Amino acid sequence: MMFKFANPNKFVKISELLFPYFNILFLISFIYGLYLSFFNSPPDYLQGETVRIMYIHVPCAWFSLMLYSSIAICSFFSLVFRHTLADIAIRAIAPLGASFTIATLITGSIWGKPTWGTWWVWDARLTSELVLLFLYVGIISLSNAFEQKSKGDKYAAILSLVGIVNLPIIKWSVDWWNTLHQPASISKFSSPSIDTIMLVPLFVMTLSFLFLSLNIIIIRIKSEIIQRKIDILNSSKIN
Amino acid sequence: MHYFLKFLETTDHVPYVLSSYFVVFVILIIISVNSFKRLKKLENEIVNLTKNEKKK
């Protein structure tokens, strides 16, 4: 089944079916998320109104990590099973992941000023997120550095697999180093330490970001597939 | 509505919250528009290429 959906043309057909639904779901969840963030969420007893930044900063952070994991999974499929769609997916996902990482760093910095009194601090979580941005930049630069697209794809896949080592460091750095950043409030193994009234807008905004990401990834993969078709047509013309 | 009105009253935190939402929206709009424009451009290009191939 995995190999069936790895066919680029099949992917385009499925994505064209799903795209309008993702659009609708994104709009609904985004508007509802904004409503919950501003109208239904009380201020925090310590941070005050700046807690509303959490509803946009935390989903960006989650997606910056999640998209890198998906790049690593695609890299595995690209190197082991030689799926062309996996190579294309890496090219499509990397710029989006980098955008989310930049958004995380900027919103984190804006959140830090009123909360901690400083725009930036070199603690483990912030530093690891910055390192993740450079990993994304490295993958994007390396994939575009070669004239032959296939070579760029393979080397970018190899680099992203090496970089996956960085992800556990980001996740557990808050526990390893006792620093300024707030410890993880949401964990799989224990009940979250934030109230439901704040958890619901957070998850709704995360859902809206998920549908938006899926839409952007679908558009970018389609572009990449068409670009490759154009390259084939142009090279057959030259021959 | 009560929470939103109270939020607007706290003048020192409003710029931080609104600027962070603005930054995220701008970044996501840039990447969405950029991706969509590129797709449209490539779709037109491949339609023109296939038309030229058929003419030949």
Place this chain on the structure above:
Amino acid sequence: MKINMIPLIKREIKLSISNLGLVISYSSFFLLSLLIFTFGVGPDIKQLNTVYIPIIWIIMLFAIILISDNFLLSDFQDGSLKELQYLGYSEESIILSKTIVMYLILIIPHFFLIPVFSIFYDISFNNLVQLSLDIVVGMPSLILISLIASLLTIQIKRNKVLQFIIIMPFYVPIIIFTTSNNESILYSSFDLNKILILIGFFLITLPITLLIGKLILNEINK
């Protein structure tokens, strides 16, 4: 598949000895960079005494990245990398032999450079011994990571700075631990934990480099 690496290591040593200018370039780059940093930080020896560790490690990092190309580029350009694989040597043994020889060649200048550091930065004997051991144990990890960067960018003719962009994030954990200031510097005592952590990093980077190197060499030779 030939597992015997001795002929490979002998070959690498012969090539490196014929190119001893590399060692002189490495040492000169190191000393000149120390000079630049000293001009940047200031002449106060007490201040320099507190920052010498990060300065030395960062210069070493840049020097190793710059030098690592020389150990791979000529072999790639004249087809020796392909030829060695056709002769039956595994990709892992090729990379391991290059790592070993690069380490042996680059550790030699440090025997002369380390006493120079002690004079420039007024380092106590115990701290000097700690620094020397850190360099001996920590350098293999730096070399292994730099080899990955060189292999990834060996076919790129323009934009060699990409090597730095790709590989800098992977140096972060090693730099954090090698430059961690702790009580051992204040009390001039020996810090075994740091050495063990650096050995741990070497044991992590070694299999990763060999695996990644094998993948890259297979791609290069397609």
